[in-house]
Amino acid sequence: MYYNEEIETMSREELHRLQSERLVRIVKYTYDNVEFYRKRMDEHHVAPSDIKSVDDISKLPFMTKQDLRDYYPYGTFAAPAESIVRFHASSGTTGKPIVAGYTQNDLDCWSEGVARCLTAYGLSHKDIIQVSYGYGLFTGGLGAHDGAHRIGAATLPTSSGNTSKQIMLMKDLGSTALCCTPSYALFLAESLENDPDTDISRDIKLKVGVFGAEPWTENMRKELESKLRIKAYDIYGLTEVSGPGVGGECECQDGTHLWEDMFYPEIIDPVSLQPVPHGNRGELVFTTLLKEGMPVIRYRTRDLTYLDYSRCKCGRTMVRMGKILGRSDDMLIVRGVNVFPSTVESVIMEFPEFNGQYFITVDRVNSTDTFDVDVELRPELYNGNMSGILKLKDALTWRMVSVLGIKPAVHIAEPGSIERSMGKAKHVMDKRKF
Amino acid sequence: MIIEQLSIFLNNSIGRLSEVTGVLGTEGINMKAFTLSESSDFGLLRIITDDNEKAVTVLKRHGFAISSSKVVFIDLQDDTPGSLSIIMKRISDLGISVESMYAFSTADGAKVVIQADDIERCNKILMK
Numbered sequence: 001m002y003y004n005e006e007i008e009t010m011s012r013e014e015l016h017r018l019q020s021e022r023l024v025r026i027v028k029y030t031y032d033n034v035e036f037y038r039k040r041m042d043e044h045h046v047a048p049s050d051i052k053s054v055d056d057i058s059k060l061p062f063m064t065k066q067d068l069r070d071y072y073p074y075g076t077f078a079a080p081a082e083s084i085v086r087f088h089a090s091s092g093t094t095g096k097p098i099v100a101g102y103t104q105n106d107l108d109c110w111s112e113g114v115a116r117c118l119t120a121y122g123l124s125h126k127d128i129i130q131v132s133y134g135y136g137l138f139t140g141g142l143g144a145h146d147g148a149h150r151i152g153a154a155t156l157p158t159s160s161g162n163t164s165k166q167i168m169l170m171k172d173l174g175s176t177a178l179c180c181t182p183s184y185a186l187f188l189a190e191s192l193e194n195d196p197d198t199d200i201s202r203d204i205k206l207k208v209g210v211f212g213a214e215p216w217t218e219n220m221r222k223e224l225e226s227k228l229r230i231k232a233y234d235i236y237g238l239t240e241v242s243g244p245g246v247g248g249e250c251e252c253q254d255g256t257h258l259w260e261d262m263f264y265p266e267i268i269d270p271v272s273l274q275p276v277p278h279g280n281r282g283e284l285v286f287t288t289l290l291k292e293g294m295p296v297i298r299y300r301t302r303d304l305t306y307l308d309y310s311r312c313k314c315g316r317t318m319v320r321m322g323k324i325l326g327r328s329d330d331m332l333i334v335r336g337v338n339v340f341p342s343t344v345e346s347v348i349m350e351f352p353e354f355n356g357q358y359f360i361t362v363d364r365v366n367s368t369d370t371f372d373v374d375v376e377l378r379p380e381l382y383n384g385n386m387s388g389i390l391k392l393k394d395a396l397t398w399r400m401v402s403v404l405g406i407k408p409a410v411h412i413a414e415p416g417s418i419e420r421s422m423g424k425a426k427h428v429m430d431k432r433k434f
Numbered sequence: 435m436i437i438e439q440l441s442i443f444l445n446n447s448i449g450r451l452s453e454v455t456g457v458l459g460t461e462g463i464n465m466k467a468f469t470l471s472e473s474s475d476f477g478l479l480r481i482i483t484d485d486n487e488k489a490v491t492v493l494k495r496h497g498f499a500i501s502s503s504k505v506v507f508i509d510l511q512d513d514t515p516g517s518l519s520i521i522m523k524r525i526s527d528l529g530i531s532v533e534s535m536y537a538f539s540t541a542d543g544a545k546v547v548i549q550a551d552d553i554e555r556c557n558k559i560l561m562k
């Protein structure tokens with residue numbers, strides 16, 4: 001099922017034409033209305049008239065989260081104050097938040113994006129959608145709410161927290177879909193399992209999970225699907241660009257379709273800032289093609305991923321984004337080679353003998369970079385054999401050499417001996433002084 | 435004869451070694467033999483105890499990576515010079531590759547523990 005079949009399945013040639021027309025318009029609109037864009041483009045010696053199609057997009061300068069902070073609160077707004085109908089803000093860990101302003105058209109585009117996702121997950125006006133994302137400045141709650149409303153579903157706006165009430169309403173009203181972060185969904189699932197009064201297969205009517213706002217793994221998907229007896233889908237978005245619903249998975253669960261008619265994606269090399277060949281991994285960059293309130297042009301998300309332009313089995317022609325592989329901020333340069341901790345992690349995960357915990361230490365000794373990777377043995381696969389472990393160490397070392405292009409010193413450690421950190425795991429120590 | 439030996443993976447630290455012996459001591463398990471082989475950043479502690487099953491359970495509970503394997507245990511009653519080299523020659527003649535080997539001496543003669551890739555065959559030829 002499609003929400004907007006004409007757009008979602010349009011030919012790539014037609015889409016290219018539509019994107020080009022919209023890019024030309026948004027570049028002129030931002031240049032004419034926002035000093036920030038005018039200054040940036042002038043500094044880069046590029047004029048709106050130089051942009052004739054999306055193929056010209058690489059002539060335009062990038063912008064970053066720092067720009068949004070520097071021009072806080074209204075510096076990158078393009079629409080007059082009286083046409084702004086809503087604000088949202090992202091949770092900044094330090095200093096000022098990122099504030100986004102939306103016109104009515106912006107909210108309509110946003111809810112259309114969410115509506116396309118929900119329809120792709122098989123939801124319709126017949127469903128009861130429980131929105132357990134936080135309502136407020138965070139875009140999750142109201143974003144999912146407006147999308148659910150748009151497809152005519154019954155919205156149950158529980159917001160986040162108060163798990164026992166969430167469970168009671170979920171059972172009593174018979175929610176058929178749950179929108180929340182995957183980690184909260186897992187917590188909810190465990191609470192349901194531990195609730196003596198609940199038999200999930202009898203009392204819970206959920207069939208779809210709409211999970212986003214944080215990265216999650218294929219294993220988490222399997223766990224959520226089996227615990228809650230649902231199909232679990234990814235919904236992707238960010239406040240700077242719009243909110244949830246910049247893209248979402250389809251029934252194939254094989255990549256996140258990005259709504260390219262509204263949000264133009266690029267993948268760039270975070271060091272050279274040049275576009276990478278199709279399919280290669282790099283940093284995701286967005287240009288909002290229709291936004292009026294606070295557009296962004298070539299906004300660097302810092303998310304590392306790749307784009308797959310091959311045709312999806314669902315019939316949608318819109319590009320599919322792979323899993324988020326990490327953050328470009330995390331990149332290390334070791335002996336002149338770019339190393340992403342996420343790549344190191346994925347190499348380690350190829351070996352079932354390791355449990356996935358790791359720690360990278362970079363230092364400089366006698367003006368040469370050292371690169372040490374500690375990994376932990378998975379106790380169940382330990383065979384007590386010295387030659388076996390030495391072979392395993394060699395195999396990991398040479399696999400890293402072929403993937404990363406530099407040779408690490410691999411250290412195999414006891415399970416549990418690499419220090420765990422609370423929250424976001426810290427995997428890197430760079431001791432070099434620059 | 436074929437007996438069971440435990441192998442414990444340790445980060446290269448003497449502290450961890452004393453933790454293993456501490457755990458076993460607290461649980462009343464006696465170590466009959468032990469040897470430590472080391473690489474640059476880890477060590478494998480191989481032990482034979484009087485209650486291997488219990489040793490595995492308690493060491494696992496303490497988070498140790500542990501596995502058990504069959505080894506050939508030889509009691510050299512006639513502890514005469516050269517008896518060990520005769521054994522080694524027999525093994526190498528048959529092309530059995532030895533993963534580890536250690537010997538220790540007790541009041542009633544020397545004992546040898548051999549961990550090899552074909553333990554049944556190794557045992558058969560040595561028991562002759």
Ligand SMILES: [Zn+2]
Pocket residue numbers: 249250251252257312313314315316
């Ligand atoms: Zn699809």
